[in-house]
Amino acid sequence: MILADLNMEEMTAWCKSRGLPGFRGKQLFQWIHRGADFPEMSNLPGPLREQLAAEYTAQPVRIREQRVSRLDGTVKFLNALTDGNCVESVLMHYHHGHTLCVSTQVGCRMGCAFCASTLAGCVRNLSAGEMLGQVLCANRYLAETGDPDPRVHNVVLMGSGEPLDNYDQVTRFLRLLREPEGVCIGLRGVSLSTCGLVPQMRRFAEEDLPVTLSVSLHAPNDRVRRQLMPIAHTYPMEEVLSASRYYVEKTGRRVIFEYALVDGVNAAPAQAEELAGRLRGLQCHVNLIPLNDVPERGLRGVREEQVQAFLHTLTACHISATRRREMGDDIEGACGQLRRKILTEDGGVS
Numbered sequence: 001m002i003l004a005d006l007n008m009e010e011m012t013a014w015c016k017s018r019g020l021p022g023f024r025g026k027q028l029f030q031w032i033h034r035g036a037d038f039p040e041m042s043n044l045p046g047p048l049r050e051q052l053a054a055e056y057t058a059q060p061v062r063i064r065e066q067r068v069s070r071l072d073g074t075v076k077f078l079n080a081l082t083d084g085n086c087v088e089s090v091l092m093h094y095h096h097g098h099t100l101c102v103s104t105q106v107g108c109r110m111g112c113a114f115c116a117s118t119l120a121g122c123v124r125n126l127s128a129g130e131m132l133g134q135v136l137c138a139n140r141y142l143a144e145t146g147d148p149d150p151r152v153h154n155v156v157l158m159g160s161g162e163p164l165d166n167y168d169q170v171t172r173f174l175r176l177l178r179e180p181e182g183v184c185i186g187l188r189g190v191s192l193s194t195c196g197l198v199p200q201m202r203r204f205a206e207e208d209l210p211v212t213l214s215v216s217l218h219a220p221n222d223r224v225r226r227q228l229m230p231i232a233h234t235y236p237m238e239e240v241l242s243a244s245r246y247y248v249e250k251t252g253r254r255v256i257f258e259y260a261l262v263d264g265v266n267a268a269p270a271q272a273e274e275l276a277g278r279l280r281g282l283q284c285h286v287n288l289i290p291l292n293d294v295p296e297r298g299l300r301g302v303r304e305e306q307v308q309a310f311l312h313t314l315t316a317c318h319i320s321a322t323r324r325r326e327m328g329d330d331i332e333g334a335c336g337q338l339r340r341k342i343l344t345e346d347g348g349v350s
Contacts, residue, residue, distance in 0.1 A: 002060045004032050004129030004136075005172070008181055020048075026181065032058055033182035035136040057082055061133030063141065075141065079134055081106070085123055088159055089134040091141070097153030100138045102131055104170055105161025110195050111230040112216070113297045114260050117160035126161070128172035135183055154189040158214070163192050164200035174209050187211050193258065198235045201243040205250040213247050214256040214287070215240060219266050220274035227265060237278070245282055254283040260291045261307060263300040272310045276317035286314055286321040 006014060012025030024044070031041045038044075038053040052058070064080040075091040087103035108115065109122035135152050142150035155177065157163045163170045170192070177185045193214040194201060201213070217240070219225035225232040244255045257279070261267040279286070288311055291301040307323055314321040 001056060002127050002129040003028065003056055003058060004060055004132050005127050006129075007176060007179060024048075029179075030181055033132075033136070033179070035059065035140040059133060059136060060127070060130050061137055063137050066141070075138075077134070077137060077141070079103075079137060081126075081130060087126065087130075087134070087161075088117075089138065090159070091138050091152070094154075097149065098138070098142065098147075098151065099154040099156060100135055100152045101156045101159050102134050103159030103161050104131060104157055104163045104166050104173075108161050109165070110162045112195060112218075113228045114218070114262060114291055114294055114299055116294060116296070119296055122161070122165075125166040125169055128169045128176055131157075131169070131173040132176050132183070135177075135185075139183070152183070152185065154191075155185060156191045156193070156214075158191070158193040162195055162197065164194045164197045164204065167200055167203070171204075171207060171209065174211065191256070195229055195231050196235050196240040196243075197231070198239045198243045201240075202246055205243075205247040210251060210253065212253060212256060213244070213251075214258055215244055216260075217257040217275075218260050218262075220271045220278060224266050224271070228262070241278065241282065244284070248283045254285060257284055257286045258289060259286055260289040261302045261310060262291050263302045263306070265299070267302045267306050267310055269309050269313045272313035273317065276314055276319045279319055280317070284320070286319055288314075288321060288323045290323070290326065 003011070006029070008026060008029040011029045012022045015025040015028065016022055027041070027043055037058045038049045041049055060082055061079045063077050064086055065078040067076045069075070073093050077089045077091065078086055079089055080086050085106045087106055089103060090101040092099045092101070103126065105125050106123035107120055108118040111118050135155065139151050142152075157170065174187060174190065177183060177190065178187055187210050191212040191214050192204075193216060195216045201215075204213070216229070217225070217237075218228050219232075219237070222232060222237050225237055247253070247255055259266075259275070275286070288307060290304075290307055291299060293299065293301055311321055311323055
């Protein structure tokens with residue numbers, strides 16, 4: 001049992017079921033959300049702390065390795081889970097506060113051609129507490145390094161895994177994030193990325209969770225999208241756009257379309273014009289991403305002039321768009337790169 005999976009009401013009920021007073025649930029919940037282990041929980045009796053430590057794990061995630069970018073201070077964490085698996089998270093520093101990119105699965109089964117995290121498939125889903133644990137590790141790292149603002153303010157679910165493929169645990173994690181006695185991160189500071197699982201997108205629109213939905217589009221039409229994303233064979237682009245319109249209608253929040261520019265595949269100005277035509281009238285923003293080369297897939301990134309030409313065409317067609325700031329290039333900043341490298345060195349990936 002992962003105690004970090006529980007909200008405060010559940011933690012209180014769990015304590016009562018063990019014959020403990022209800023207020024212990026609030027104490028446990030607060031300590032866990034501070035990133036504390038049982039020996040640090042100073043307002044719990046010593047014998048209780050020892051008993052809990054013998055039976056449970058307070059923090060289901062620890063930092064196995066960290067790499068700090070010399071370019072921009074971005075920190076890439078390789079996080080170890082209690083079963084020996086590992087996932088990545090990335091801490092990015094902005095003027096508005098710290099943002100953490102969180103993984104939702106060990107690996108991924110979506111098979112997108114440009115993503116390293118999917119190369120070995122999906123091992124398993126993460127629990128809500130394991131996602132929370134990545135935030136707690138980052139908070140602890142910030143405190144231990146003397147950061148004047150030692151907490152994560154914003155979360156993006158864009159690490160390894162497809163969040164909507166782990167629907168129940170991801171929505172539980174989002175509710176844990178906003179618990180007042182916990183890390184208390186407002187959901188308007190959270191972004192969730194999906195490759196376009198249409199039924200789950202529509203279901204998510206009904207959850208009353210005001211996060212920003214980011215849809216990995218990466219193509220102006222189905223023919224190109226199928227080259228890059230196997231999910232496009234199941235859910236055509238028009239269905240993905242229809243679900244995006246539904247999300248805007250139900251939440252009042254614009255949708256972000258992620259678009260990784262791949263040389264010779266989807267980066268021509270004519271394709272920008274086609275994309276603009278598909279998106280016209282939809283409350284959205286396009287986030288252009290210069291591809292990190294994926295040698296295993298034979299895909300190449302684009303030159304800066306190609307990025308600017310694509311961006312210029314979109315904005316000339318009155319589509320809101322920006323070029324994403326690249327961070328952590330010198331520390332295997334892209335999804336799955338560090339985990340795959342470490343597993344290869346350990347002999348776990350061929």
